[in-house]
Amino acid sequence: MAQHQVNYLKDGGLPVALTTIDKVVNWGRSNSIWALTYGLACCGIEMMASGASRYDFDRFGTIFRASPRQAELMVVAGTLTKKHAEFIRRLYDQMTEPKWVISMGSCANTGGMFNTYSTVQGVDRVIPVDLYLPGCAPRPETLQYAVMMLQQKIRKEPASRAQKPKRLM
Amino acid sequence: MRAYTPKDDVQKKSYYTDRFWVAPQVPKYDVSQDAVFAADLEAIKAKFDVLDAYIQVNQMVVVIHANDNYAVLELLKNEREYPQLSEMSAIDWLASEGKFEIFYQMLSMAKRKRLRIKCKIDEKEAIQSVEKLFRSADWSEREMYDMFGVVVNNHPFMKRILMPEDWEGFPLRKTYPLQGDEFAAWYEVDRIFGKEAREIIGPENRDPARVDRYDTQRFSRLGHEVPFGTDISQGEPDTPLVYQEQKGVFMIEKFDAEKSVVISDRHR
C-alpha cells in the first residue's frame, strides 16, 4: 500500500489561513458595500451608469438597494434641497451601523452652482460625510475610485463595534 | 448667529451701472392690424372695461380690471375659442407701482392665436381663481401663491406647491434675497436639529469656490494624500495611487508601474 504523506507545514499546502478578526470582518464589509439608491439630480444618472453593465458596480460587491435598512452606503448623488434635507436625515438614521456616506458631485459637496435660498450648501450640514467626490457630474470611474477609497478606509478601521456611531451632532 | 441685514431695498440696488444703457423695448402695434384679434377685442369691450390693448410679438395683450378676470376668461373660453390656458403667473412690480401684475396666457388652436390677459392687483389684494374654467390653473395658482404670496380666492387647495409648507417668505418677490433670508439660511438646521444646533453647525459657506490649499481636514489632493489634519504648509509627499494596500489580495499581484512593460509589437 502506497504511503502518501503530505507535509502540510512544509509545502505550503495547509488548508488553513491565519488572520485577524478585524481583517476578516473588514474584508467582508469592504467587499459587500450595499448602497442606497439616492439619486437626487443629474449626478444620479452617473450613479446609475456606474451600477449598470458597462461600469458594473457588482464587481466590487456594491449593489444598489432601494431600502435604507438593507444599505450601508449612501451615495448622495445630486442637489439636496432644503425641503428634502429632513428626509435625507431620516433615511440616514434608518440605515444600520456601520454606515458610510459618499457625497457625490459639487452640489452635494457645497451646494455647487446652486448658490440659492433653496439648496442646502453641502450635505455635510445634515449628515456626516466620509468621502467627497468632486465633479459636475463625476464620471462613473470617479465614483468607482471613490468606492475603492472607501473600501480602503473601511479596511483601516477597527471592526469592533466599540467604535462609536458617527453623529453630526 | 448671523447678523441680520435688512433686505427690503434689494430691488433699489442697481446691478447695471452703464448710465447710457436703455432697456430694449419690444414694439407695440395697434390691434386693428389683425382682424381676428380685433374681433376678440370688440367682444371683450362690449361687456368689460379694457384699460389697454395692443399687439406685441404677434400676440394680443389686453389689460383689464382684476375683478373681471374670471368673466373675461370665461368669455374667451366659451365664446371666443380660446380653450387653453397655457400659462399664468404674477410679476412683481411692488417697488415701482406697489402692485402685482397677473397674466393669463391663452391659446387657441382653432384660430392659431395666442392672447394674453393682464390685470394688476395690490399687494394685500386677492384674486379670483380660474381653476373652475381651466384645470391647468390649479397648480399655477398654487405656484403663484407660493412664489409671490398672491392669495387666490375660491381655490380648492390653496397651499404652497414647491416650497415646504412651513416656509416663510415668497422667493420670487424682488425683495427676497437670492441666497435666502435668515429663515432660509437656517431652515434645514432648525428643522432637523432645532435652533440650539445653529451654534454647533455654524453658518453656511456661501462661497463654494473657496478652497484652502493647506486645509487637510476638508480637502485632500489626489496623489498627495496625507493623514487627516496634517500640516502641509511645508509641502506634502507624493503618494502614488494604490489600489491595494499592504500585500494585496491573495493571488493578485500588486500593480507596479516600474515593472510594467509597454508592448510595441501588437502581434507578439
Ligand code: SF4
Ligand atoms: S454636481 Fe452637477 S451633475 Fe451633479 S447634481 Fe449638481 S449640477 Fe447635477
